[in-house]
Amino acid sequence: xxxxxxxxxxxxxxxxxxxxxxxxxxxxxxxxxxxxxxxxxxxxxxxxxxxxxxxxxxxxxxxxxxxxxxxxxxxxxxxxxxxxxxxxxxxxxxxxxxxxxxxxxxxxxxxxxxxxxxxxxxxxxxxxxxxxxxxxxxxxxxxxxxxxxxxxxxxxxxxxxxxxxxxxxxxxxxxxxxxxxxxxxxxxxxxxxxxxxxxxxxxxxxxxxxxxxxxxxxxxxxxxxxxxxxxxxxxxxxxxxxxxxxxxxxxxxxxxxxxxxxxxxxxxxxxxxxxxxxxxxxxxxxxxxxxxxxxxxxxxxxxxxxxxxxxxxxxxxxxxxxxxxxxxxxxxxxxxxxxxxxxxxxxxxxxxxxxxxxxxxxxxxxxxxxxxxxxxxxxxxxxxxxxxxxxxxxxxxxxxxxxxxxxxxxxxxxxxxxxxxxxxxxxxxxxxxxxxxxxxxxxxxxxxxxxxxxxxxxxxxxxxxxxxxxxxxxxxxxxxxxxxxxxxxxxxxxxxxxxxxxxxxxxxxxxxxxxxxxxxxxxxxxxxxxxxxxxxxxxxxxxxxxxxxxxxxxxxxxxxxxxxxxxxxxxxxxxxxxxxxxxxxxxxxxxxxxxxxxxxxxxxxxxxxxxxxxxxxxxxxxxxxxxxxxxxxxxxxxxxxxxxxxxxxxxxxxxxxxxxxxxxxxxxxxxxxxxxxxxxxxxxxxxxxxxxxxxxxxxxxxxxxxxxxxxxxxxxxxxxxxxxxxxxxx
Amino acid sequence: xxxxxxxxxxxxxxxxxxxxxxxxxxxxxxxxxxxxxxxxxxxxxxxxxxxxxxxxxxxxxxxxxxxxxxxxxxxxxxxxxxxxxxxxxxxxxxxxxxxxxxxxxxx
Numbered sequence: 001x002x003x004x005x006x007x008x009x010x011x012x013x014x015x016x017x018x019x020x021x022x023x024x025x026x027x028x029x030x031x032x033x034x035x036x037x038x039x040x041x042x043x044x045x046x047x048x049x050x051x052x053x054x055x056x057x058x059x060x061x062x063x064x065x066x067x068x069x070x071x072x073x074x075x076x077x078x079x080x081x082x083x084x085x086x087x088x089x090x091x092x093x094x095x096x097x098x099x100x101x102x103x104x105x106x107x108x109x110x111x112x113x114x115x116x117x118x119x120x121x122x123x124x125x126x127x128x129x130x131x132x133x134x135x136x137x138x139x140x141x142x143x144x145x146x147x148x149x150x151x152x153x154x155x156x157x158x159x160x161x162x163x164x165x166x167x168x169x170x171x172x173x174x175x176x177x178x179x180x181x182x183x184x185x186x187x188x189x190x191x192x193x194x195x196x197x198x199x200x201x202x203x204x205x206x207x208x209x210x211x212x213x214x215x216x217x218x219x220x221x222x223x224x225x226x227x228x229x230x231x232x233x234x235x236x237x238x239x240x241x242x243x244x245x246x247x248x249x250x251x252x253x254x255x256x257x258x259x260x261x262x263x264x265x266x267x268x269x270x271x272x273x274x275x276x277x278x279x280x281x282x283x284x285x286x287x288x289x290x291x292x293x294x295x296x297x298x299x300x301x302x303x304x305x306x307x308x309x310x311x312x313x314x315x316x317x318x319x320x321x322x323x324x325x326x327x328x329x330x331x332x333x334x335x336x337x338x339x340x341x342x343x344x345x346x347x348x349x350x351x352x353x354x355x356x357x358x359x360x361x362x363x364x365x366x367x368x369x370x371x372x373x374x375x376x377x378x379x380x381x382x383x384x385x386x387x388x389x390x391x392x393x394x395x396x397x398x399x400x401x402x403x404x405x406x407x408x409x410x411x412x413x414x415x416x417x418x419x420x421x422x423x424x425x426x427x428x429x430x431x432x433x434x435x436x437x438x439x440x441x442x443x444x445x446x447x448x449x450x451x452x453x454x455x456x457x458x459x460x461x462x463x464x465x466x467x468x469x470x471x472x473x474x475x476x477x478x479x480x481x482x483x484x485x486x487x488x489x490x491x492x493x494x495x496x497x498x499x500x501x502x503x504x505x506x507x508x509x510x511x512x513x514x515x516x517x518x519x520x521x522x523x524x525x526x527x528x529x530x531x532x533x534x535x536x537x538x539x540x541x542x543x544x545x546x547x548x549x550x551x552x553x554x555x556x557x558x559x560x561x562x563x564x565x566x567x568x569x570x571x572x573x574x575x576x577x578x579x580x581x582x583x584x585x586x587x588x589x590x591x592x593x594x595x596x597x598x599x600x601x602x603x604x605x606x607x608x609x610x611x612x613x614x615x616x617x618x619x620x621x622x623x624x625x626x627x628x629x630x631x632x633x634x635x636x637x638x639x640x641x642x643x644x645x646x647x648x649x650x651x652x653x654x655x656x657x658x659x660x661x662x663x664x665x666x667x668x669x670x671x672x673x674x675x676x677x678x679x680x681x682x683x684x685x686x687x688x689x690x691x692x693x694x695x696x697x698x699x700x701x702x703x704x705x706x707x708x709x710x711x712x713x714x715x716x717x718x719x720x721x722x723x724x725x726x727x728x729x730x
Numbered sequence: 731x732x733x734x735x736x737x738x739x740x741x742x743x744x745x746x747x748x749x750x751x752x753x754x755x756x757x758x759x760x761x762x763x764x765x766x767x768x769x770x771x772x773x774x775x776x777x778x779x780x781x782x783x784x785x786x787x788x789x790x791x792x793x794x795x796x797x798x799x800x801x802x803x804x805x806x807x808x809x810x811x812x813x814x815x816x817x818x819x820x821x822x823x824x825x826x827x828x829x830x831x832x833x834x835x836x837x
Contacts, residue, residue: 175752180783185819197821201791207763210792212755215784219820 007103009346010051014100017044019413021093025086026415032081041089042071048096058229060099063119067092070129079129088129090416092122162251163195166221166233169203171243172214179240181217188236192225349442352403359392359399360590360682366392367680367703393680396590405445407485407494408436413449414456418481421460428467428478429460435485440492444584447564448494451557455496455580456481458554463500463578473575475499488583491566491608497579503572505529523729530570534558565697567664567714583664593681593700595708596659597674599648602708604681604700609713611660611667613675621656628723630658630669638724639669640716645695661713668720670711681710695719733761742769747778750786750813758786762793770802777808782816794826 021044024037031037045068052060067089073079098115166188170181188194200218204210223233230248237246366389373385411433422429464470464479471477482497505526512518512532534554561568566584585591585606593604614632616624624630629638639658642648658669681700686693697712731754736743742765750758766772772793779786790806797804806828809817814830817823823830 175783175785182784182787182816182819189819197819199820199822199825201788201795204788204792204795207759207792207796210759212759212785212789212792213752216788217784 007055010055011100011104012346013051014048015097017048018093018097018100019409020044022090022416023412025090025093026419028081028086029083029419032086035075038071038075038081042068042075045071045096048100055103056231057099057103058231059119060096060103063092063099063123064096066123066126066130067096070126073130085129088122088125092126095119095122162224164223164225164228164233164251165249166223167219167245167247167249168221168237169218169245170215170240171245172211172216174215174240174243176213177243179243181215181219181240181244184237184240185219185221188221188223188233191232191236192223192228194221195224196222352399356399356403356590359396362392363396363590363680363682364701364703368705369703371703389680396680400441400590403442404439405442406436407438407440407445407492408433410445410449410452411436411483411485414452414481414483417453417456418460421457425460427460427464429464430478430480432480432482433484434482438485438487438492440485440584444492444564447560448582448584451560451582452483452494452496454554454557456483459496459498459500459578463498463502465501469501482579491583491585494582494584495579496582497577499577502574502576502578503530503533503570504574508532526572527569530572533570534568565712569664590680590682591710593679593710594659595676595679595702596642596657596670596672597676598642598646598672601646601648602676602702602706603642603672604679604708604710605659605661605670605713606710607678609661609663611662614658614660614669616656616658616671628720628727632660632669636724637667637669638720639671640720640723641671643671643673645716661717663714663717666717666721668717670716679708681708683710731758733758733765735761735765737769740769741771741773742766743773743775745775745778747780749781750779750789751781751783752785755785755789758789759792762789763796766793766797766800766802766804771805772797772802773805773807775808776806776810776813779810779813782812787816787820787822790826791822 021041024040027037045064049061049064198220204216233248370385373381418431459481467477480499484495486493508529558568561582564584569581572578592607594607594610596603629636657675660669683698695712695715696709698710700708702708731748734745744765794804806826
């Protein structure tokens with residue numbers, strides 16, 4: 001895997017983890033002692049820190065480490081969870097998010113000044129929660145750029161020494177290449193304090209073979225630096241990188257790491273173990289612990305001679321019990337992680353798009369084959385193609401299903417928004433979510449976030465009244481914003497509702513009049529009046545105090561939704577609240593269509609919208625020749641003659657049919673010549689030239705290679721209904 | 731670099747002057763080892779060593795080891811500041827086990 005790709009994965013995972021973290025943090029607000037939530041938060045921070053370290057993102061590691069420490073105390077019950085801490089942790093989460101985004105933006109090296117300042121501020125606040133974590137003196141919290149200072153002892157299994165341990169083995173040619181190990185160590189001394197050096201002359205051969213111009217030395221260095229990270233230490237030895245073996249153990253590495261480290265060195269293992277102690281990298285405490293184990297061993301097995309310290313450290317089986325526990329826990333965690341991984345695969349979105357494209361082409365090709373089979377009247381071939389088309393249909397559905405995601409994730413993001421905005425506004429507002437499991441196409445989900453954000457903010461800002469007003473109106477002081485989603489005849493409906501003051505019809509009407517959007521003589525339904533707030537530049541700031549003051553935005557919301565072939569409508573009851581309903585198509589790529597013929601042309605409507613088909617007899621045709629509605633089982637059904645609508649010139653068929661379509665609760669009929677049945681339509685967008693065409697939303701290719709137009713049913717229904725109302729009014 | 735040698739009573743006194751660096755290491759190795767061969771006790775006076783690098787230091791290590799292997803004694807005396815710095819940096823003064831005069835403006 002390329003590093004770049006791995007980094008992308010890291011970024012993606014971090015974002016997900018941060019989201020999970022936020023969710024759990026918000027959960028803690030209502031249930032402060034939920035151990036699962038605390039663990040989830042801790043794990044998120046821990047994983048981000050760990051993965052960040054892999055990429056050398058020291059800023060993230062340093063900051064997250066402090067957060068993790070505080071979380072660890074919370075987990076251990078040493079620090080109480082309260083609103084203040086949750087708010088602080090939320091800010092920390094945001095800060096980590098910021099650092100991650102800056103990595104994503106490519107400024108990995110250094111966070112900008114502002115971020116750095118935020119980091120320092122947060123670290124200072126965190127200090128209050130970590131004071132007294134361990135009896136070891138705490139290094140004062142510092143900027144992310146000083147990871148050394150913020151690296152704190154990890155609980156369990158880590159060695160106590162707060163120093164770096166650097167192991168150097170120079171190649172024989174280093175002197176001849178004009179480098180002097182002395183100089184490098186001297187230079188290292190400039191960066192911090194070299195607390196201890198052990199020079200290892202062991203590699204020097206007997207004097208006859210010893211070449212005085214070769215270097216045979218190795219060094220074990222215990223180093224302490226305030227301003228130093230691993231890269232900086234590596235940087236010191238940059239020039240001799242090819243000529244030396246460099247191993248660096250950061251402060252408080254685990255004993256296991258030391259064991260591996262020792263095993264990786266050429267010298268005698270036992271001696272090295274003792275050297276490390278001498279060097280100060282392993283301290284008296286670790287030594288004692290190892291000795292204790294040694295005692296137990298001897299007592300248990302009746303061994304004659306106790307193994308030396310080095311042996312104990314090397315023998316992985318006899319590391320202190322807490323280390324074994326930690327290692328076991330780690331393994332278990334890894335296993336759980338693996339199980340989860342096998343359930344989920346990460347795929348690039350464009351690979352999926354490619355698949356859907358191919359499926360689309362296959363649908364078209366399949367349709368062509370079926371057509372041929374029909375023409376040839378070969379029953380065997382016909383049967384084969386019908387099996388094939390069933391399979392194609394299933395493949396299409398599963399391929400589209402792959403892109404379906406639950407809207408819940410998008411909804412959950414609003415928990416934080418509502419929390420923050422309500423604090424900002426000084427209103428007590430809660431968020432209620434329903435229908436979170438409703439699925440819709442990923443591409444739709446991505447685009448719906450911004451409009452939703454706007455609507456939610458609007459509801460909170462201008463929909464929900466101040467607490468006093470609410471009390472006066474006999475409503476609970478706490479306002480509620482409601483997010484809901486459900487499927488309805490081939491589309492998904494997303495609702496943003498509030499239990500606020502509702503819209504004021506008169507004021508909107510007056511404002512629209514003033515703006516010249518309507519004339520005084522117009523009679524408008526409530527629906528239409530409310531719809532006016534989506535008009536561009538319709539700011540009701542002065543006119544309607546309980547509605548958006550910004551004005552800009554609502555029209556953008558509508559434009560965004562319409563770009564997705566969706567519609568927005570608004571329902572409101574004064575004093576009781578407002579609900580904005582967004583209706584979106586489930587998918588943007590392939591639909592189950594209903595194919596109809598008018599003259600020589602073919603049209604497709606989404607099958608989900610078709611309610612029924614009615615044949616028009618000769619008598620009825622005469623009857624309705626001049627009108628635009630029929631009596632359908634006692635109700636008025638307005639209709640549109642597609643022949644007239646699209647100026648079809650071909651000879652009229654002997655028979656006509658009405659296709660009854662329904663959208664957003666309204667019904668209308670489409671009069672066509674021929675009903676051609678179900679058809680899988682791969683939606684091809686129309687060119688720019690046809691962008692302004694009303695009533696057509698796209699095109700598709702038939703099996704015969706001809707082009708059929710996909711009808712924009714909402715627009716047609718609107719037209720039919722309008723026509724009808726106008727006729728009735730006149 | 732010059733090494734002047736005085737011998738008496740089985741004790742060989744070698745006085746190294748100038749640079750103890752890689753440029754002279756090959757020659758110095760021969761001289762020091764042959765010195766050691768000829769005596770039972772070698773005293774190396776470092777007072778006039780103006781510069782020492784890793785190669786020079788390695789030669790001292792080699793001499794010390796060879797002496798120990800042969801059951802002879804090797805002493806380093808009158809360390810110059812340049813020598814002391816190297817011994818200090820490598821933390822090897824104890825290895826040679828010689829009394830060291832700390833320079834006045836040292837640590």
